Amino acid sequence: GDSVTQMEGPVTLSEEAFLTINCTYTATGYPSLFWYVQYPGEGLQLLLKATKADDKGSNKGFEATYRKETTSFHLEKGSVQVSDSAVYFCALIFFSNDYKLSFGAGTTVTVRA
Amino acid sequence: KAGVTQTPRYLIKTRGQQVTLSCSPISGHRSVSWYQQTPGQGLQFLFEYFSETQRNKGNFPGRFSGRQFSNSRSEMNVSTLELGDSALYLCASSLRQGANYGYTFGSGTRLTVV
Numbered sequence: 001g002d003s004v005t006q007m008e009g010p011v012t013l014s015e016e017a018f019l020t021i022n023c024t025y026t027a028t029g030y031p032s033l034f035w036y037v038q039y040p041g042e043g044l045q046l047l048l049k050a051t052k053a054d055d056k057g058s059n060k061g062f063e064a065t066y067r068k069e070t071t072s073f074h075l076e077k078g079s080v081q082v083s084d085s086a087v088y089f090c091a092l093i094f095f096s097n098d099y100k101l102s103f104g105a106g107t108t109v110t111v112r113a
Numbered sequence: 114k115a116g117v118t119q120t121p122r123y124l125i126k127t128r129g130q131q132v133t134l135s136c137s138p139i140s141g142h143r144s145v146s147w148y149q150q151t152p153g154q155g156l157q158f159l160f161e162y163f164s165e166t167q168r169n170k171g172n173f174p175g176r177f178s179g180r181q182f183s184n185s186r187s188e189m190n191v192s193t194l195e196l197g198d199s200a201l202y203l204c205a206s207s208l209r210q211g212a213n214y215g216y217t218f219g220s221g222t223r224l225t226v227v
Binding site for chain 1: 146
């Protein structure tokens with residue numbers, strides 16, 4: 001079945017460091033891909049998305065490119081802030097009869113001042 | 114514009130009881146999905162409703178059920194609660210079914226079964 005694999009955390013960084021979180025997927029076909037972020041005590045917020053190959057999603061300094069050839073959607077940010085401390089989830093969904101989001105396990109990121 | 118509202122935020126129930134959780138989607142959104150989040154299993158899909166009809170269901174026992182009303186508000190019910198049902202239950206709404214419309218999540222209901 002469809003699945004998402006994220007790099008395991010936790011990840012601890014210093015402020016202004018470069019962040020990358022790897023995400024790869026297994027799916028029959030071409031899903032839409034998402035990154036969600038969850039801050040402590042809150043629900044999920046959509047961070048960015050890409051719906052077809054080579055699309056680049058971006059938001060709040062975060063970027064991810066849909067790579068069909070490597071079935072990947074790695075999240076990157078050039079200079080993190082303490083406020084970026086959160087859990088990040090990679091997810092996929094098919095634009096078909098099956099409209100459920102399949103999530104990765106999540107990666108906890110802590111940014112130190 | 115109000116977001117997705119889930120009530121209550123926190124709930125403590127005893128094993129064997131039943132519970133009903135509520136989700137009010139963003140105005141105009143007709144699709145509502147439910148997810149269970151636990152430390153061990155992560156985020157798992159429960160079910161999705163669109164226009165008052167269940168369109169998709171995850172791999173959960175029949176104790177988990179839901180419904181959607183004509184105003185798109187949704188409820189999920191868990192009967193005969195077990196300790197393992199302790200989790201954060203998240204609701205997500207979308208304008209329509211389909212990936213490109215995006216899903217907006219609520220803050221969740223934290224259920225603790227004792």
